[in-house]
Amino acid sequence: MEAAPPVTARNKRPAREEAHRADAGKKKRSRYEFDDISEYEMLKEIGEGAFGVVAKARDHRTGETVAVKWIRGGLEGNSDGSGLLPAVVREAGCLAACRGHPGIVQIKTVAAGEDTAGNDLYIVMELFAGGATLRSELATRGRPFSEDEARDAMKQLLEAAEKLHATGTIHRDINPDNILAAAGGELKLCGFGCATPARRVRCPEKPVGMLQYCAPEQLFGLSCYGPEADVWMLGCVMAELLAGEALFTATEEDYMIAERINLRDDIVSMGVEAFDETMLDHVSAAGRELLAGLLAFHSDERLTAAEALEHRWFTREEDEEVQEEPPAAVELKFPGFESPFAAPAA
Numbered sequence: 226m227e228a229a230p231p232v233t234a235r236n237k238r239p240a241r242e243e244a245h246r247a248d249a250g251k252k253k254r255s256r257y258e259f260d261d262i263s264e265y266e267m268l269k270e271i272g273e274g275a276f277g278v279v280a281k282a283r284d285h286r287t288g289e290t291v292a293v294k295w296i297r298g299g300l301e302g303n304s305d306g307s308g309l310l311p312a313v314v315r316e317a318g319c320l321a322a323c324r325g326h327p328g329i330v331q332i333k334t335v336a337a338g339e340d341t342a343g344n345d346l347y348i349v350m351e352l353f354a355g356g357a358t359l360r361s362e363l364a365t366r367g368r369p370f371s372e373d374e375a376r377d378a379m380k381q382l383l384e385a386a387e388k389l390h391a392t393g394t395i396h397r398d399i400n401p402d403n404i405l406a407a408a409g410g411e412l413k414l415c416g417f418g419c420a421t422p423a424r425r426v427r428c429p430e431k432p433v434g435m436l437q438y439c440a441p442e443q444l445f446g447l448s449c450y451g452p453e454a455d456v457w458m459l460g461c462v463m464a465e466l467l468a469g470e471a472l473f474t475a476t477e478e479d480y481m482i483a484e485r486i487n488l489r490d491d492i493v494s495m496g497v498e499a500f501d502e503t504m505l506d507h508v509s510a511a512g513r514e515l516l517a518g519l520l521a522f523h524s525d526e527r528l529t530a531a532e533a534l535e536h537r538w539f540t541r542e543e544d545e546e547v548q549e550e551p552p553a554a555v556e557l558k559f560p561g562f563e564s565p566f567a568a569p570a571a
């Protein structure tokens with residue numbers, strides 16, 4: 226057999242040039258390599274993000290339709306870690322860590338402008354549900370989800386959270402705006418702008434995430450918190466699906482804290498008791514029990530996403546039990562007041 230020719234600078238060059246051609250369109254900025262946004266044709270705006278719009282677009286090279294999240298000034302980063310670039314890198318990294326899970330929107334690449342003076346970045350994702358979210362789905366229906374529909378939705382969301390947490394990521398901003406919803410009932414978590422690797426995070430000065438869905442430990446400004454915060458947020462989403470309206474509605478941070486920890490008067494004033502009496506009557510004992518487990522005030526008493534998926538609300542064991550005995554009251558573990566998810570009077 227003939228020996229392979231020695232590798233020299235001369236015979237290596239064609240391979241290098243080929244690789245270079247294959248990489249054409251990819252821009253290198255500092256240590257990151259970005260796709261070229263001019264390869265994408267923007268078709269129409271489908272959503273609004275905190276730093277720019279989200280648009281439906283077509284990749285000229287493949288003809289594929291994608292979603293492009295435009296982050297104005299996304300390339301700006303400072304050596305101390307401030308600026309948008311580290312945040313975009315974190316968002317893209319968290320999405321990439323969850324690639325392949327059906328309940329999490331798939332990232333394809335990060336793109337930058339051809340013009341080196343341009344400072345914007347673009348996160349390119351699979352296009353899902355044309356931009357429809359659980360918020361828009363609830364508004365369109367104008368009625369709550371049935372318990373079976375809510376069970377199907379929560380199973381998908383808890384499975385997505387289980388995957389997220391298993392890869393070492395916390396979302397920190399789960400709410401109906403960050404859940405894409407297809408007409409057939411399929412859901413995907415998106416909006417990873419606040420996501421972070423789940424070392425016990427150092428708390429920023431202001432809590433991240435939509436206040437109405439933030440866990441008590443986020444609102445308190447505890448120095449660290451973990452994946453339990455996502456579970457709380459999923460509890461808020463579950464209550465909202467079943468009731469057709471948000472569980473917590475205040476907008477000011479201080480008031481939000483009062484809602485969660487102060488005494489009954491605050492709770493009554495925000496209408497949780499009315500919520501209990503009228504909105505959750507149709508929910509089974511198992512459903513209320515799961516809600517209490519997701520919304521346990523103390524994070525160390527909260528169910529994990531994996532534990533929640535094992536709950537009898539999903540395994541349907543309660544169907545037989547309910548016929549034998551009335552549902553037991555569920556203790557929601559907020560200090561200082563009774564559970565808003567208590568069993569209805571017999």
Ligand SMILES: Nc1ncnc2c1ncn2[C@@H]1O[C@H](COP(=O)(O)OP(=O)(O)OP(=O)(O)O)[C@@H](O)[C@H]1O
Pocket residue numbers: 271272273274275276277279292294330350351352353354355356357358398402403405415416417418419
């Ligand atoms: N992959 C996608 N497919 C379809 N629509 C999407 C997609 N990603 C985002 N959208 C739409 O754009 C809206 C805003 O997206 P996103 O939540 O990512 O932006 P943001 O609010 O700036 O981000 P973040 O929540 O990360 O701070 C979503 O509510 C949704 O309507």
